[in-house]
Amino acid sequence: MIIMKFGGTSTQDANAIQNVVQIVSSKLAQKPIVVISAIAQATNMLEQAGKLAAEGKAGEARDTLLKLFDRHYAIVDEIIRDRERHIELRKTIVTALHELEQLITGVSILRELTPRTLDAFCCYGELLSSRMVAAALEEQGIAAIWIDTKDFMVTDENFNRAMPLMEIVEERLTSIVPPLIEQGKTPVTQGFIGITRSGIRTTMGRESSDYSASIVGTALNAEDIQIWTDVDGVLTADPQVVISPKKIKSLTFEEAFDLSYFGAKVLHPNTMLPALEKKIPIHIYNSRRPELSGTLVTADTHSEEKVIKSVAYKRGMIVLTITPKKRYSQSIFWEHIYTILTRHDVVATMTATSEYSIAIALDGKNNISAIVHELGEIGLVQVLEHKGIVCVVGTNLRETSQLMERIFRSLSEFNVSAVSFGASKSSVAIVLDDAVVLDAVGKLHREFFETVHDEEKFEMLEHFHAQT
Numbered sequence: 001m002i003i004m005k006f007g008g009t010s011t012q013d014a015n016a017i018q019n020v021v022q023i024v025s026s027k028l029a030q031k032p033i034v035v036i037s038a039i040a041q042a043t044n045m046l047e048q049a050g051k052l053a054a055e056g057k058a059g060e061a062r063d064t065l066l067k068l069f070d071r072h073y074a075i076v077d078e079i080i081r082d083r084e085r086h087i088e089l090r091k092t093i094v095t096a097l098h099e100l101e102q103l104i105t106g107v108s109i110l111r112e113l114t115p116r117t118l119d120a121f122c123c124y125g126e127l128l129s130s131r132m133v134a135a136a137l138e139e140q141g142i143a144a145i146w147i148d149t150k151d152f153m154v155t156d157e158n159f160n161r162a163m164p165l166m167e168i169v170e171e172r173l174t175s176i177v178p179p180l181i182e183q184g185k186t187p188v189t190q191g192f193i194g195i196t197r198s199g200i201r202t203t204m205g206r207e208s209s210d211y212s213a214s215i216v217g218t219a220l221n222a223e224d225i226q227i228w229t230d231v232d233g234v235l236t237a238d239p240q241v242v243i244s245p246k247k248i249k250s251l252t253f254e255e256a257f258d259l260s261y262f263g264a265k266v267l268h269p270n271t272m273l274p275a276l277e278k279k280i281p282i283h284i285y286n287s288r289r290p291e292l293s294g295t296l297v298t299a300d301t302h303s304e305e306k307v308i309k310s311v312a313y314k315r316g317m318i319v320l321t322i323t324p325k326k327r328y329s330q331s332i333f334w335e336h337i338y339t340i341l342t343r344h345d346v347v348a349t350m351t352a353t354s355e356y357s358i359a360i361a362l363d364g365k366n367n368i369s370a371i372v373h374e375l376g377e378i379g380l381v382q383v384l385e386h387k388g389i390v391c392v393v394g395t396n397l398r399e400t401s402q403l404m405e406r407i408f409r410s411l412s413e414f415n416v417s418a419v420s421f422g423a424s425k426s427s428v429a430i431v432l433d434d435a436v437v438l439d440a441v442g443k444l445h446r447e448f449f450e451t452v453h454d455e456e457k458f459e460m461l462e463h464f465h466a467q468t
């Protein structure tokens with residue numbers, strides 16, 4: 001059994017969906033379970049419709065929906081030839097549109113978009129795309145069976161970033177899926193969305209369909225979790241930022257986690273967590289070039305080798321430095337700080353500490369003023385705005401000689417606000433001004449990869465088309 005997850009660009013139009021059908025049909029012998037993301041931009045548009053409705057702009061919200069639904073109708077009209085199937089699928093889409101229109105009416109009256117209501121909007125992207133892919137597979141004679149995540153992806157009630165209740169998910173999936181596979185069926189389900197125990201739709205965070213694939217794969221003890229996307233695999237840097245990234249042949253779970261945690265969009269960071277538990281390999285493949293070997297993410301081999309593998313970055317950060325007002329014991333001071341962050345449901349992306357002071361890098365989207373206000377009661381807080389993080393990822397970095405020297409030489413013209421080194425053996429993170437982050441990624445990439453020709457670890461991208 002394998003899991004095949006296809007992202008938004010792999011399902012964005014009729015051609016892309018036909019391509020998904022081709023890829024899935026070539027893997028039937030491996031008994032795939034297909035996990036589908038919303039078509040490209042769908043989640044953004046659904047979110048936008050919800051926000052417009054909350055501003056009382058119901059007309060604009062409806063227009064946004066109609067644009068999105070036109071893309072769905074166009075796909076269905078192009079790929080579904082069977083009359084009954086076509087009527088059925090069109091009906092499903094029309095029903096979804098009506099349900100969303102009712103949501104718009106409700107939200108525009110209340111002028112309020114709660115996290116729970118936002119999830120109610122967003123779940124339609126995946127519900128529809130997965131239906132279309134299932135129908136497209138059936139159209140080609142594949143015995144696809146559409147499964148609603150409401151039957152198994154049970155989560156907590158943390159709307160917008162729900163976490164799965166793994167025991168329940170495993171119990172449900174292991175009773176639903178194996179009999180279908182025995183009958184030669186190909187299950188098709190949704191990424192991103194879940195359901196509370198009381199039956200309310202949730203989502204697990206933006207870009208989390210990769211995570212869904214990993215949850216399903218882990219619950220079912222799959223042989224392989226395949227993430228099919230629009231790049232050849234995990235690259236030595238974001239292809240939108242550097243001109244000639246190379247493909248990395250393999251990464252450890254920890255390296256892949258650090259890389260995605262520090263901004264590499266190609267994988268959602270949570271993807272590695274369930275898979276790591278059962279050591280299920282993850283492959284990242286290009287759906288436009290399925291013949292390529294992709295990148296393998298697998299367990300650490302505990303080898304002694306030292307390899308720099310990639311450079312990631314995160315923008316829009318804020319750094320708070322906090323120095324205690326009075327001489328608390330160090331542990332009490334830190335406990336206060338973490339209690340405040342936890343109360344605000346904020347994750348410190350990176351921290352650097354000295355004996356008494358602490359620097360914390362946070363995503364600027366957080367409610368910084370409320371956090372600063374509370375931190376101000378225990379310490380002197382300095383707010384450094386417009387920051388970003390660059391992160392070098394690799395194997396056994398702590399033992400890599402001259403690593404820090406090479407990093408600082410490459411970044412010598414920039415102000416460094418904080419550094420985190422040593423906590424993870426797979427990454428070094430450096431806080432810089434946001435405005436120089438992309439430049440810094442380019443410089444680090446040049447330093448570590450331009451002259452590296454290690455064919456065992458990296459592959460040149462022959463047909464690389466930079467998307468700008």
Ligand code: ADP
Nearest residue numbers: 007008009229231233234235237238264265266
């Ligand atoms: P999907 O819709 O398939 O989930 P995403 O857009 O979420 O795809 O992720 C793929 C994108 O991640 C690539 O198109 C690329 O621009 C971006 N990306 C950022 N960093 C990296 C990296 N190090 N390696 C590969 N892709 C990266």
Ligand code: ASP
Nearest residue numbers: 037043192206207208209
């Ligand atoms: N469709 C969702 C999003 O755009 C989930 C995903 O694509 O992974 O965030």
Ligand code: MG
Nearest residue numbers: 007207265266
């Ligand atoms: Mg993605």
